[in-house]
Amino acid sequence: MSEPNHPLASRFAAADVYEKLTGGWPARVAKNLIANLPVPITPKSKIFDNCCGSGAVTTAIINSTHQKGFIPKINATDLSPGMVDHVSKLFNDFPEIETKIMDAQKLEFAENSFSHIICAFGVFFCPDYEAGYREMYRVAAPGSVTVITSWKVVGWLPLVNYVIKKVRPDQEDWTFPAPPGFKENEWVKERMLEAGWKDVEVREVEDYTSTTSETGDALISIVKDAFEGWTDEEKARWGPLFVEAAKVYGIPETSEGGWKLRMVALAATGRK
Numbered sequence: 001m002s003e004p005n006h007p008l009a010s011r012f013a014a015a016d017v018y019e020k021l022t023g024g025w026p027a028r029v030a031k032n033l034i035a036n037l038p039v040p041i042t043p044k045s046k047i048f049d050n051c052c053g054s055g056a057v058t059t060a061i062i063n064s065t066h067q068k069g070f071i072p073k074i075n076a077t078d079l080s081p082g083m084v085d086h087v088s089k090l091f092n093d094f095p096e097i098e099t100k101i102m103d104a105q106k107l108e109f110a111e112n113s114f115s116h117i118i119c120a121f122g123v124f125f126c127p128d129y130e131a132g133y134r135e136m137y138r139v140a141a142p143g144s145v146t147v148i149t150s151w152k153v154v155g156w157l158p159l160v161n162y163v164i165k166k167v168r169p170d171q172e173d174w175t176f177p178a179p180p181g182f183k184e185n186e187w188v189k190e191r192m193l194e195a196g197w198k199d200v201e202v203r204e205v206e207d208y209t210s211t212t213s214e215t216g217d218a219l220i221s222i223v224k225d226a227f228e229g230w231t232d233e234e235k236a237r238w239g240p241l242f243v244e245a246a247k248v249y250g251i252p253e254t255s256e257g258g259w260k261l262r263m264v265a266l267a268a269t270g271r272k
């Protein structure tokens, strides 16, 4: 059963805000994941883009296979109705692509359904992330490959906490709504092994986000719980302090007048 009013869904309600916020990493990382699959995608593949967001993984798959003359069957799902609506409009002309609002903790697919599962930066948002892993393993077919990503380095995190410390020195640092181990290679490997995958390997994917002060504003939807109880005056300090933080942390500037923040993904791959 989907939960359109789930708090996590509202964190990622708008695909356009999400794309602004990310500064292009979803497309680059997705391309990297698809180029490094240990089981090639063929016309017979059945692929699951779990927690699809604005559709970066599905887009990367289509871009790669289209050149080879085919488009595989892809199921793209997300808890956020805004994201699913965006992806379904994007691929309206592609009968191979099916979209649906779905909770990763309770997948509505039969067991052994997919030859490839990609869950890019999604499962760690599940309150019951172990259920998210178990569900993906259940729907993975024998011989399939699954790729699950998380973050080792999130370049904007210290900037958010710089702002918090300036406005409310006694407030605790903001942390990702994710299990504490999600930054660690061994921890993400262990989660996959525990759920049943074999031959699990973890590699780092170096990327970046291009941030402007506008992107800083877009971040607010992700970190909104950090501002709970803040006055309007305090909230208004976010923009200028974000700019100040970028200078203090020596973040390299881009030619567009923004900053280039390092992001390092962990891509864990397992076989069933």
Ligand SMILES: C[S@@+](CC[C@H](N)C(=O)[O-])C[C@H]1O[C@@H](n2cnc3c(N)ncnc32)[C@H](O)[C@@H]1O
Residues within 6 Å of the ligand: 008, 009, 012, 026, 050, 051, 052, 053, 054, 055, 056, 057, 077, 078, 079, 080, 083, 102, 103, 104, 105, 119, 120, 121, 122, 125, 126, 127
């Ligand atoms: C950081 S985005 C990643 C989106 C996309 N895979 C990408 O690489 O750009 C995380 C996505 O996970 C979705 N999400 C969070 N919790 C979820 C859940 N329990 N079930 C399904 N999707 C969920 C959010 O709505 C959001 O679209």
